[in-house]
Amino acid sequence: MTSIVRVGLIGCGNIGARAHAPAYAHIPSAQLVAVCDVNTTRAHAVARATGATPYFDYHEVLARDDIDAVDICLPTYLHAAVSVEALRQGKHVLCEKPMAVTLEEADAMITAAREANRVLMIGHVRRFDPRYTTVKHALVQGEIGHLVHVRRAERQHLPFPGDAWYWHPHAGGGIFLDIGVHVTDLFHWYFATEPETIFALGRQIRPEAQAARSFDHAVLLITFPDGRIAQAEISWAYPPHFGRSQYALLELIGTQGRLVYSDRDAAPMLVYDSNDGLDLPTYFRFMSALEEAFVAEIAHFIAVVRGEAELLITPEDARTALALAIAAETSAREQRPVSWQEVAP
Amino acid sequence: MKDTVGLAVISYAHLHAPRYTAAIVEHPHARLVAIVGYGENAEVARAEAQRYGVPYCTTLDDLATLSGVDAVYLASEPKDHRHLVAWASEQGWHVLCDKPIATTLTDAAAIVHIAQQAGIKLMVPFNPRYQLPVQRIKSELESGEAGELIAVNALKYGKLPVWAQSPQRAEWFLDPARSGGGGFLDIGIHALDALRWLSNSDPARIYARVGTYIHTGQVAEDLGTLVVEFANGVIGTLSAGWVNPQGFPGWLDIGFEVLTTRRAYHVYSPYHSLSIYTQDRAERRAWWRRDVYGLVDEFVSAIQEDRDPAITGEDGLIALAMAFAAYESSRTGQVVEFKEWLQRQLKPLSSSTRTGETPP
Numbered sequence: 255m256t257s258i259v260r261v262g263l264i265g266c267g268n269i270g271a272r273a274h275a276p277a278y279a280h281i282p283s284a285q286l287v288a289v290c291d292v293n294t295t296r297a298h299a300v301a302r303a304t305g306a307t308p309y310f311d312y313h314e315v316l317a318r319d320d321i322d323a324v325d326i327c328l329p330t331y332l333h334a335a336v337s338v339e340a341l342r343q344g345k346h347v348l349c350e351k352p353m354a355v356t357l358e359e360a361d362a363m364i365t366a367a368r369e370a371n372r373v374l375m376i377g378h379v380r381r382f383d384p385r386y387t388t389v390k391h392a393l394v395q396g397e398i399g400h401l402v403h404v405r406r407a408e409r410q411h412l413p414f415p416g417d418a419w420y421w422h423p424h425a426g427g428g429i430f431l432d433i434g435v436h437v438t439d440l441f442h443w444y445f446a447t448e449p450e451t452i453f454a455l456g457r458q459i460r461p462e463a464q465a466a467r468s469f470d471h472a473v474l475l476i477t478f479p480d481g482r483i484a485q486a487e488i489s490w491a492y493p494p495h496f497g498r499s500q501y502a503l504l505e506l507i508g509t510q511g512r513l514v515y516s517d518r519d520a521a522p523m524l525v526y527d528s529n530d531g532l533d534l535p536t537y538f539r540f541m542s543a544l545e546e547a548f549v550a551e552i553a554h555f556i557a558v559v560r561g562e563a564e565l566l567i568t569p570e571d572a573r574t575a576l577a578l579a580i581a582a583e584t585s586a587r588e589q590r591p592v593s594w595q596e597v598a599p
Numbered sequence: 600m601k602d603t604v605g606l607a608v609i610s611y612a613h614l615h616a617p618r619y620t621a622a623i624v625e626h627p628h629a630r631l632v633a634i635v636g637y638g639e640n641a642e643v644a645r646a647e648a649q650r651y652g653v654p655y656c657t658t659l660d661d662l663a664t665l666s667g668v669d670a671v672y673l674a675s676e677p678k679d680h681r682h683l684v685a686w687a688s689e690q691g692w693h694v695l696c697d698k699p700i701a702t703t704l705t706d707a708a709a710i711v712h713i714a715q716q717a718g719i720k721l722m723v724p725f726n727p728r729y730q731l732p733v734q735r736i737k738s739e740l741e742s743g744e745a746g747e748l749i750a751v752n753a754l755k756y757g758k759l760p761v762w763a764q765s766p767q768r769a770e771w772f773l774d775p776a777r778s779g780g781g782g783f784l785d786i787g788i789h790a791l792d793a794l795r796w797l798s799n800s801d802p803a804r805i806y807a808r809v810g811t812y813i814h815t816g817q818v819a820e821d822l823g824t825l826v827v828e829f830a831n832g833v834i835g836t837l838s839a840g841w842v843n844p845q846g847f848p849g850w851l852d853i854g855f856e857v858l859t860t861r862r863a864y865h866v867y868s869p870y871h872s873l874s875i876y877t878q879d880r881a882e883r884r885a886w887w888r889r890d891v892y893g894l895v896d897e898f899v900s901a902i903q904e905d906r907d908p909a910i911t912g913e914d915g916l917i918a919l920a921m922a923f924a925a926y927e928s929s930r931t932g933q934v935v936e937f938k939e940w941l942q943r944q945l946k947p948l949s950s951s952t953r954t955g956e957t958p959p
Contacts, residue, residue: 402812403822405754405838407856409863451932453806455826455834459749459860471749471858473836475826481810481929483824485838487752487856492863500865505754507822509813511844512756591806591932 259346259556262288262315263306263325264336266296269350270327273540275300277549284556288315312336316343323373323559325552326350329419330426334359337374341366346373348555352435353572355427357580357597360573367569375555375565376572378439379543382550385515386440389504392513393444399510404444404484406437406504410497410541412470412490416462420490421470427579428468430456430586433488434579436542439567441476441484442574444506449484449594450477452578456586459491474582499534501541573599603630604899605667606695609659609683610637610675611644613697614760614767618888619672619724620647622895629899632668635659637675637683640767659686670720670902673697676777681706681713688717695722695898698788699922700915702779704944707919711912722898722908723915727793727855729893730869736857737797746861748833751797753790754854755839757782759814759821762845775819783809783823784922786851787839792910792918794827794835797857801917802937803830807925813842825925827937848874849883920944 261284263270270291278286290309291297301308309315315324316339323346326336334354337347347367353376354360367374380386393401412420419425426432442449453476456469463470471491476484499521506513521534538544557563577597585592606623608616608631623629633654636644641657648655656662670693673683680701687694694714700723701707714721727733739745759782760772771777772785795801809823822840829835843852849872857864870885894910901908923944924935 403824403838403842407752453826453934455828457749457832457834471834473750473752473826473834475806475808475824475836477808481808482812483808483822483838485824485826485836487750487836489858491749492858493861496863500863507756507812507842511846512842589804589934591934 259284259322259559260287260320261285261323261325262290262318262321263300263327264290264312264315265327266291266293266300267327267329270325271296271300273543273545273548274325274327274552275304277545277552278304280549281553281556283560284552288318288321290315316340316345322346323348323555330431331355331419331424334363337363338366341370341372341374344370344372346559348375348377348552350377351379351572351575352427352431352579353569353576355424355431357573357577360576361599364569364573373555373558373565374569375558376567376569377551378436378567378572378575379547379551380436380440381443381567382554383543383547385520386504389506389513389515390444393506393508397511398506398508398513401444401506401508402482403507404441404505406440406484406486407488408433408436408502408542409487409489409492410501411492411494416465421462421466421468423466423468428463428466429470429472429488429490430454430583431576431579433490434472434474434582435575437474437486437488438476438578438582439571439575442571442578445478445482445484447478448598449578450479451591451593452476452581452585453591454582454585456583457491463491469583469586472582472586476578497541499536570599600903601669603628604902605630605632605669607633607635607662607665607668607671608644609635609662609671609673610679611640611647611767612638612676612771613674614763614765614769615697616644616674616767617647618891619674619895620651622892623672624651625892626895626899628903629895630667633662633665635662638679639676639771643766663690668692670695670898676771677779678702678777681710684710684721685713688713688719691717691719693720693898693902695724695895696912696915698723698725698915699779699784699919700912701919702776704916704920704923707916708945711916714912720898720901720908721912722901722910723912723918724894725789725792725910725914725918726890726894727789727869728796728910729890729897731889732864732866732869733793733797733855736855736864736866739862740797740799740859745859747859748798749858749860750834751794751836752854752856753794753835753837753839754852755786755790755837756843756852757786757841758843758845758847758850759818759841760785763850773818779919780922780926781811781819782821782841783839783925784820785841787823787837788918788922790837790839791921792914793855794837795829795917795921798829798831798833798835800829800831800833802827802921802924804828805921805924805928805935805937807928809925809929823925823929827921848881
């Protein structure tokens, strides 16, 4: 395909409206032609901002023959059903992470993509973030030798109310799924091999998590062959205002050296304000990913659809990230290490 | 109350010895009586004795003839701790015993028992308890100001001991028969104690991976990563070892990340430091090791006030057991139920802990 890829955005919530929709203006080979949300106000707002046509029922977007691909930014529990339907309608699919809530759903998505012979890409945006691609490049170049240990943290005060789908175990999957897949995919990407065991502890700290009976704080320890270790803390239970310049941390140990990144490194200025006190201003609209990362992610999807590139993250990779996140939650709930074999395809 | 506590330093095997000797000399209520050149680095011990103008003893018997000794600081190889604690207790002297308390749980239990029977103060110096930021966190947890503790992540990375720019030889650190283990034990044990201290609880379950990744064939282990769930539900993690490359600016990289229901604390440099850059070197150097002075002060005060020191031999034993439980978890791939595991480790020992002799 060499023509412009015509895209319908399904889901105009936080990530759809703020991260994905504006990205298309920076991708000449794609055109956002339709935007859809059951919330008509949101759909209209994004339509106005992008010049796309608003829809309130995604079936109407899928029914449009002039749409080549859909960009699914729905709550996690809707990912599989809408992706499968879209693939069966012959659309290429870019779907936000986490891939799905269950592995059965993820496998159905992979099968649907194969049967329809369409591109299925899960939006693991860290893989397109210049911070994390720079780290990957350094690893591939052998700058710190052979990777033996990764410590990762993604932590904040989740600003969404208790009825938001993020908190709910079967809708967003809580911290283990929503943030868990980010860290497990990063581990899998960096170690570039299959894991062996998963151990995790989970906590329900905030009232929102307790009410939803989902976890909002967790530590993970995932081992890879030769005893190599990945450790993570993921949390929505940090105090209000935490996050921003302190959100992410990444520390790597290799046989020849160490590599350390923290979001403090991306917030290189201190500001004292007579009203607000001390702050480290950040330079990105989003706390956890650069806007450029979303543009790169979507541009890559478009390139794959156009036959110009191979998927940098396959649906099987995304399934692995999900399987590890689910295994971590199983470990936390059942208080035992979980073998990769239990969740491997 | 004793106005001055007389202290002798036994052995310069441990790289900590010069720093503790300096803190003893500096302390207004401590008096350095003598230095004993026991085991490795006797020539450094001799030079230090000369520098401080105190008698240098080549044997323990020489030290026993001196008057004015109330207590000893042991900086020997850990394998010698049991023998030295037994000997000091026979003199009626209190013991500040550097970490790890011993190379085996058998010896650790014996040391605790010997000190109890002899009625001497036994303290193990774990630095984080006297690092000012960690102390601040502890006090804000105790006052309730910080709310409930949720989790503590600790980091402790150092360099391979034999890389130290020191006149002291450090090869013994690499031999687990002499030191008790490798890098995870050597520097991680401070943080294991700190996790337990901050959590104000005892470990319930430990899961860990420990191994040799970098200095293959040279060490027992150079890196370990542990997750501990305390009995009160607090989560602790530790990543520790001899993993800093030669190019790391300075020796140690220490971190504590503490989350409570009200606060998050990040301590990435517990010491008061400065940076030095030269044509071929970058170094971050601590200019105030308040922790060492605080540890010596606590030991001296406990003797003066005739009370238990803030860090006891039992604390030293449990920290060692946590490290060994991490070895066990790593070996089996299973979670170690700490209390039951420790009881099983100590039970067969109860008959052999009565004397200072190492069992055959």
